[in-house]
Amino acid sequence: MKKKSFLAKLTGSREVSLLLVLIVLLIVITILSPTFLAPANIAQIFRNNALTFVMALGMLCVMLTAGIDISITSTLAFAGMTIGLLQKYNVIHNTFLLFVIGTLIGVGCGFINGLIIAKAKVAPIICTMGFMYIWRGMAYVISNNNWASGADVAGFSDFGKDGSPGPYVILIVVYVLFFIIMKWTRFGRRIYAVGSNAEAARVSGINVDRTVISVYTIMGLLAGLAGVLSVSIYASAQPNMQYGKEMDVIAACVIGGVSMNGGRGSVTGTFLGALIIAIIAKALPLVGIDAIAQNLVKGIIILAVVILNVVTQRMMDRQNLLRREM
């Protein structure tokens, strides 16, 4: 086994191939914009995209069970708008309490998603599509055409202010936590088991429904958390906040090697995928690509990375087969 060639090692792990993609991307960007890797800029990459990073973990869990959740940014808006308004009308100004409330709203939204998907057997994309409209609609209804702005959320926004450690602490905590859960706990293994083969999981005594409900609840929790974080970072709550951004989160997972068919994906891969999305978002305006062409370039990069990943994956499978034949 020790004889495994360098090439085999490289292609043997999706994370490593992603890391290579990342390095190539960074080299290109640094050539075009030499100051890209300055510490302040790196910090901004994580802060500006903290929401994508956080929600990608939930999406990982959901996609591992072969599901998908497109209601996440609506949950985010509902939670974010609620805590924005709570401050605007001077109900609550305690940062910790606001985090708890926003996150609990997310938990509720996610739990209902999970319940319907698991018990009523509604296809995840259909169910979450419904809730995409419902939670977004709730955000509009409670906002009553008002925004919570900088002055309303003053104090609370210090948590996510540029230079405050808040968003970074949250990122580190959730990533370490999920790394441990997904790798070393029974619950983590159950999610993989349900995604790989739900029937086999059921036969081996896993409560599949409960696992499915859990992953959507986790997704909701993280979306709620992202909603609170969003209000804190951008010092503003609007009902249309982060509209359409669920696609960035799904893209982060897909780039990170999470399979749409379930059972395959890792926290490390998700992190790298989200990092690539974040770097693209940060780099596009910096390297001097014309504003109107930025989305075009973004799409091309995403597709290129995914195709590269699929090819590596196939090479890996082929090698595994070869090894088995020997």
Added chain:
Amino acid sequence: MKKKVISLVLSAVMAAGMMAGCGQAQQAAPAADAAAPAADSTEAAAPAADTGSAGGGKTIALVTKSAGNAFMELLANGVKEAVEAAGGTLIVKDPSAATADAQITEISSLISQGVDAIIVSANDENALSAVLNEAKDAGIKVLTADSDVAAADRAVFVNQADVNLIGQTLLDAAYDLAGGSGQYAILSATSQATNQNAWIDAMKAAQEADPKYAELELVEVAYGDDEPQKSTDQTQALLQNYPDLKVIVAPTTVGIAAAAKVLQDQGSSVKLTGLGLPSEMQEYMGTDDAHSCPYMYLWNMIELGNLTGSTAMALANGDITGAAGEKFTAGDLGDYEIVDVNGATQVVLGPPFQFTPENVKEWADKGM
């Protein structure tokens, strides 16, 4: 056990919902006289409130850019005041998304409903053409406010401020804050936004027209898509790409707030001006180094609404047709004349209003 967990979570959700409800109840008071906001409840709520006083008056419809837009809410409040003062009834339609498609749907249903006049704040300059002409054929008066369509598709445009005047004002602000020379950049909304593009073009034209601005250099027009996250990325990129940048001009309310936060958080010496809402910008306004925005501009959206409402009533009553030279009285605002700007007829509210650290709180408290 499982049931316990379920009921626990459900009650948590309900509790959260109630808290959300609290927030809503409190805000209901100041907004009580506002036009009903949510996209589909408007139809029933708005006319019902006025059936008593209307007494055969005209029914005016306002199609805003989208639901959940505080800016449009102010406009709607102003229109409602003026229309009701003139004995009419206002229906407000907030499209679910800020797209031309969503507006077309709303306008179509208004045509079949048979209103007397439709006011549109257009999401697209050309895409509404067919449906607006359909409305005209049905005998409905069509006018635009805040954001225009092609001149042939409407009777008149109620303009917040003359495009050239806004361009000139913003350019002068950049000139003043840069100290007469140096680099400045523009942070706009989307690259297709009708208003922003017209103002930016006017800025460029004004700069070319006068040698006074020769030392001033526009380095880039960035687009933040009226999205806090993207506007933040774009502002940071401007700061990084142009270390000598002196001023950022953001002629869009979302962009200016996002840029203000970036500049202020970073303690940047770059100064900011543009068009912003007082309530959104209160935090960031000040002449010292701790604040990013010394002054900015906007128009009084409520007055724009008043003027729009009066114009709509005058059209519906047949007092005016939208031709240049016609005069009418817009309530307390006084007399207005329809003018011809490059072949398009307009009513212009007045010059943009300057917000300073001194008056910003007063206006924010007024709900602007």
